[in-house]
Structure formats: structure tokens, C-alpha cells
Amino acid sequence: MVVTKFNEVLPKATAKRLPQYYRIFKQFVSDKVDRTNSQAIAAKLGVDSATVRRDFSLFGELGRRGYGYDTTALRDFFGNLLGDSAETNIALVGVGNLGRALINYRFHDRNKMRITQAYDVAGNPLVGTKTDDGVPIYNISDIQKNLADANIETAIISVQSDRAQEVADLLIDAGIKGILNFTPRRLQVPENITVQSVDLTSELQTLLFFMQDKKETADKL
Amino acid sequence: MVVTKFNEVLPKATAKRLPQYYRIFKQFVSDKVDRTNSQAIAAKLGVDSATVRRDFSLFGELGRRGYGYDTTALRDFFGNLLGDSAETNIALVGVGNLGRALINYRFHDRNKMRITQAYDVAGNPLVGTKTDDGVPIYNISDIQKNLADANIETAIISVQSDRAQEVADLLIDAGIKGILNFTPRRLQVPENITVQSVDLTSELQTLLFFMQDKKETADKL
Numbered sequence: 001m002v003v004t005k006f007n008e009v010l011p012k013a014t015a016k017r018l019p020q021y022y023r024i025f026k027q028f029v030s031d032k033v034d035r036t037n038s039q040a041i042a043a044k045l046g047v048d049s050a051t052v053r054r055d056f057s058l059f060g061e062l063g064r065r066g067y068g069y070d071t072t073a074l075r076d077f078f079g080n081l082l083g084d085s086a087e088t089n090i091a092l093v094g095v096g097n098l099g100r101a102l103i104n105y106r107f108h109d110r111n112k113m114r115i116t117q118a119y120d121v122a123g124n125p126l127v128g129t130k131t132d133d134g135v136p137i138y139n140i141s142d143i144q145k146n147l148a149d150a151n152i153e154t155a156i157i158s159v160q161s162d163r164a165q166e167v168a169d170l171l172i173d174a175g176i177k178g179i180l181n182f183t184p185r186r187l188q189v190p191e192n193i194t195v196q197s198v199d200l201t202s203e204l205q206t207l208l209f210f211m212q213d214k215k216e217t218a219d220k221l
Numbered sequence: 222m223v224v225t226k227f228n229e230v231l232p233k234a235t236a237k238r239l240p241q242y243y244r245i246f247k248q249f250v251s252d253k254v255d256r257t258n259s260q261a262i263a264a265k266l267g268v269d270s271a272t273v274r275r276d277f278s279l280f281g282e283l284g285r286r287g288y289g290y291d292t293t294a295l296r297d298f299f300g301n302l303l304g305d306s307a308e309t310n311i312a313l314v315g316v317g318n319l320g321r322a323l324i325n326y327r328f329h330d331r332n333k334m335r336i337t338q339a340y341d342v343a344g345n346p347l348v349g350t351k352t353d354d355g356v357p358i359y360n361i362s363d364i365q366k367n368l369a370d371a372n373i374e375t376a377i378i379s380v381q382s383d384r385a386q387e388v389a390d391l392l393i394d395a396g397i398k399g400i401l402n403f404t405p406r407r408l409q410v411p412e413n414i415t416v417q418s419v420d421l422t423s424e425l426q427t428l429l430f431f432m433q434d435k436k437e438t439a440d441k442l
Contacts, residue, residue, distance in 0.1 A: 013234055019426035082426050083433050097322035107422055178432035180425055194435055196428035201328055205240035205303050207417035211399035212304050214415055
């Protein structure tokens, strides 16, 4: 468990920003920016600089007064925190449009994560073939054997909602410890399994809420 | 601007949970559950019940002591807050795998949001056709005229990263006020424009971080 310098559990909101900090520092390094400050980081992240300073203060002294933050040091710090030193292989279940989009998403271009296996039901004509990038698409009935052989602990579910729980149960039986769930269905899983859900409807409603909020604020001015 | 009963701006973390509360109460109503409590809501949301009670307390008295929360009343409360009483038409730019997945996502089945127009560059053979659901796919060069005619203020960007800013500029010129951005690129937009980003790499890294965190906690026990 990642704890702060105060020996407390890292707040969930901060934890969710870690990948964004990592992305921003990688960008700074590749743009040959050697050092930066909380304002510049905040602007890239779309939050206020107090949030950045509060997040960073939880880890102790990441910067130096009058100097700011060393971008290479911070990139490595967040990369280590996120375990981005080791390769992570991922299995994907559900090779519809969304599944194909995710396989093509090229997570690996900028990170050490890679979808290396895909699955669908026998009726899908893609089963038994490979994607252009060489990712094999297997029959879902082979998943238990394949995952054990490949030592994969992470999976993406991009099937129809009504199959999501069934697929999750299958994945957990096959040794998966973490699931990225692209269906609106909330999954029931044992306590030792981690689920991260991407709920596209919620994302769209959040956008509409903030649009309306901005419009009402503007109307009042 | 939505303000709390204390006349403060609603915390962003709370605002982001509103669509999830709405979804949960719709589910309760359709499951014929008349009343519920913060523990049950928290369990469905995957947060602790103190978070739910704190969120709800910002809006005043949503429940009654000894009774709990009336699911129909709360569904309507969150629906109104999210503006889900009016139909929202949405344009999508980028009809690749991800774009097609989003068009097929059927947001409208459970909400009043609907992708009604799609766009891509002239080179895409789908331009000039319609999807199975009847969504027309237009040439991006027609966007300014079409959007004005259709009174659409919301758009989804699902193009390649390196085209994202250019498409955003085009959309804003055409009168779009809100963008759901599926590319990892952070968009530069004027202050009156709202952007909600779905960063798939960050979602996956967050999952890996929490998996690692859970593993380390278990190892210590």
C-alpha cells in the first residue's frame, strides 16, 4: 500500500492523478524542459496549482524552493510509483468495435503496457486469426489455459453489458487480479480483485453537467 | 453554477459522482426498490458510506432519519441536476473503430443523449453513408453548416491524437460548447468551452497502481 510521508493511505483522488503527473513529466522530458513549477503542471492538468502542491507534499520533498521540480527526477519518481518499470501484458475479452479500438490504441508506444491476447466467443469470425499487429484472437473457452501459460494478471472487458459479470467470473477463475471494465455494468468481485470502470455514459453526463454549470455562471455575470 | 446549501461551489469530485448516483437510483427504481440507505448506495458505487452522506449533505435534506432515501425522489433529483430532462444531440468526429463503438454504444437506451451526426475526412469510405442505426456520416468540411442547422453544442472527438487540436478548433468555430475527448492529447480551448477527457492510458495505469497497492497490502498482512 502506498502511504504518504505522514504514514497515511494516499487519497484516492491523488492516486487517480498519478498517471497524469507521469504523462506530463514524460512530456516535459521529451520536450527538453529541464525544470518546471506547480503552476505549469496545474495548467497542463486542468486543476489549480494548490492541488498539485498538496498532492506532491504528500510524498515529501519532490522539489526545491527557488528551483522548482526537476522533470527527469519527477518522471522517474512517478514511473516507479506506477510500476512502469516492468512490462505488463494484458488480455482483452470482447473483440467488437470497442475491443478492436482498444487493441489498436497503442498503449505500448508511450508505456510498458501491451494487449497481448484477445478473446471472443466461437461465433466471432475473428477467433483464430490475428490482428494486424499480431495480437492473437482466441476462443474464450481457452482462456484458463492460455492465461496461466502467459502469466497475465490484467484484463480488459469490452463485451456487451449482459455478459460482463459472466466474463469477470471466468477471468477471476483464470487468475486475473485486475479488470478494466468498459461496460456500464458494476461487477461483483472478491475483495482481492481490483476493478477500474470506464463508464462512457457517466463521462458524457459529467461533460453536460459542467457545460450547464458554466453556462449558468456566464448568464449570471 | 450548482452551489451547495452552504452556497459554495460543488466540489469537483462530488460533481463527477452525480451521474453515478443518477444511474444507481434509476436502477433502484427499475428494480422496484422504494427506499435505500447510504450503505447500499456506497456498496453499488464502490466508495465508503461517509462519502455518500457527505455528498448528499451538500444538497440539504435528501433523506429522512429512520426512513432513508426515497429512490424515485432521488432519481428525479439527480436527473434534474444533470439536465436529463431535455434531449441532447451529439456530434462525433472520427469514425474509426472507437468512433463506431461509440455510435453503437446506445447512450440513448437509458438516457436522453444521442449521437445524431458523425464526421470524418473525405478519404474515409464511410463518408456519405449512414450507420445501421441511421446516423449520417458527413464530410468534416460540412461541419460548420450542419451543426448550426442542427443546434448541436456537444461533440465527441475520437480521431488520431495528432488531429485532435485541429478538430477541436474546428468544432469550437462551429459553435460547440462541450467536448468529450477520447485522445490522450490535452486540448487548448477558450474559457467558455468545457472539455471532459477520457484518457485510456491513465485508466489502465490507475488500475495497475491499485492492483499493486492491494498486493502489497495483502503481503504485509
